[in-house]
Amino acid sequence: MIVIGLGVMGSATAWQLARRGLSVLGLDQFEAGHERGSSHGRARVIRRVYGEGEIYMPLLERADALWDGMEAESGRTFLHRTGGLDIGPASSALVSNAAATAQSHGVTHERLSAAGIMARFPALNLPDHYEGIYAPDSGMLLSDAINTWLRETAVADGADLRWQTPVLGWRRDGQAYRAETAAGEFAAHRLVIAAGAWAGCLLPELDHVLAIERQVVAWYDPAAELGDLPVFQVEPEDGIRPYIMPPLSGDGLKIGVYGHLGQRGAEMRDGFPPGADDDAHLRSSLDRWLPGMAGATQLMKECRFTRTYDDRFIIGTLPRDPGVVLLSPCSGHGYKFAPAIGEAAADLVTGEELRIDLTPFSVERVLQ
Ligand SMILES: Cc1cc2nc3c(=O)[nH]c(=O)nc-3n(C[C@H](O)[C@H](O)[C@H](O)COP(=O)(O)OP(=O)(O)OC[C@H]3O[C@@H](n4cnc5c(N)ncnc54)[C@H](O)[C@@H]3O)c2cc1C
Known part of the structure; x- marks a missing residue:
């Protein structure tokens, strides 16, 4: 082969x-x-409920068993279960799909209002009409x-x-x-x-069906006490959809935004180094959901998504x-x-x- x-x-x-x-x-x-x-x-986010929809659940369950097996075989920890939140307006596809997959597959979860989320994770700031599906077994893969x-x-x-x-x-x-x-x-x-x-x-x-999209992720020093923070993603009405991870042993708060600055095309295979525009975009998104938490930029890294339609x-x-x-x-x-x-x-x-x-x-x- x-x-x-x-x-x-x-x-x-x-x-x-x-x-x-x-x-x-x-x-x-x-x-x-x-x-x-x-x-x-x-690190990469692993979610136990799936806002992208039901079709991913058999793959997700099989992968979960294999991650467990890899940890048992290696004697190492590959998965940090920080808990995870899928957040958006109650009617958003992300929240309704996450809730549906949790229910149909018996995944431990809670449906929380914006007030409930902010009471439990005080660093987060959400509009009143938002909700989130919290899954304690979600987390980060090393x-x-x-x-x-x-x-x-x-x-x-x-x-x-x-x-x-x-x-x-x-x-x-x-x-x-x-x-x-x-x-x-x-x-x-x-x-x-x-x-x-x-x-x-x-x-x-x-x-022609494979769109190459430039992505930048950044790590920021937390400017204040974050408290307990799960991995989370938000699907707001304006479509600027971030995924955020809490600091992992010495790293900062990590953020990426799906679609980033919309830079697509074959030339994104080579890409170009991160700069001030990337920093500003990611910093403003972090500030929107975790106000006042983005301190100094620790690091930015460029990579690429390959997206189907x-x-x-x-x-x-x-x-x-x-x-x-x-x-x-x-x-x-x-x-x-x-x-x-x-x-x-x-x-x-x-x-x-x-x-x-x-x-x-x-x-x-x-x-x-
Ligand atoms: C910034 C970022 C954040 C992400 N976050 C998450 C997340 O939180 N959770 C999650 O589940 N997923 C996440 N993903 C998605 C996930 O990382 C990707 O789906 C996955 O890494 C894709 O792996 P791949 O092996 O298909 O591609 P790649 O890692 O790109 O590997 C392709 C390989 O093929 C090689 N190659 C290409 N052409 C040739 C050739 N002609 N000859 C020889 N070698 C060749 C390349 O050199 C490369 O090593 C993220 C992706 C990015 C970029």
Whole structure:
């Protein structure tokens, strides 16, 4: 098997394939742990209720079991359960979907009014007509530590992971697939493309459905006592939708805004360094929900989202080439599902029975 791209999705796939005793060659264009894709950084939010909708719940539940298994196997803590809040006007899709998924899947949660949220988390400031779904088991995944563990475990189980090896193109050759690199061609019976923002370069027929969007996240020194603070996201009427994380051992308050400054296009694969506009945008959003809490800017980092038109993932085989699996453009919310997506990819390439119905994420869907 060849896995093209070793961000979290490709690494999780290599881990799952190597664990099954299969021969795995993983290729990435950059160095291990690079900061030019979507998977780097200390932490990612994991939510136990899902404002994006019901279709994600089977993947979420499977990923949760796999995160537990990874912690048990490694003896390490990968998930800090800080609790999580999905906040918005009571009628917002985020709040109603989060409540519906919590109820239909028996997830421990509370529905809180704006006053109830502010009583419990006094640093937050919300309009009176807002509500939130609080899930105590939501929290933060330690992404850099997880990425390293996935890579190391895959290698320990026999995977051959090669860095600074861009795949220039691929083709079918009889029963095999050939991946072309500057170091020569590699052949395998199955190919997994987990190339993040570069997937469209390897699959030109899909390039138009994959929007590359510049993202910047920033960390701020808390300017005052934050008290207890969960991870939270807000879906306000004006669509400026932030996700915010409490400080994690020495880090500051972290904030990102979905869509950020609306900078989209192929040139965002390279992006450009964060600057004053990014800082101002993120600082004003933090100030809106946590007034007076944004102290000095500690750090800003740039990365990229690859978004589909409905922000739904793509996980599946190519209709024209069933031996090729595409993962995932995860539209800014994929990290929490990574072990389940890696497992699903391994099931797809080995022809094993799928544990999860992947129909909502099929490649056919976006090609129609
Ligand atoms: C700022 C930010 C915040 C986020 N926050 C959250 C969050 O809180 N919770 C959550 O669940 N998700 C979150 N996400 C989303 C999540 O991080 C992504 O869904 C996930 O990291 C995507 O992983 P990937 O492996 O598909 O892509 P990437 O990490 O980009 O990996 C793709 C890899 O493919 C390689 N590659 C590409 N083309 C080639 C080629 N031709 N040859 C060889 N290698 C190639 C690249 O070098 C890269 O290493 C966030 C994303 C960002 C950017």
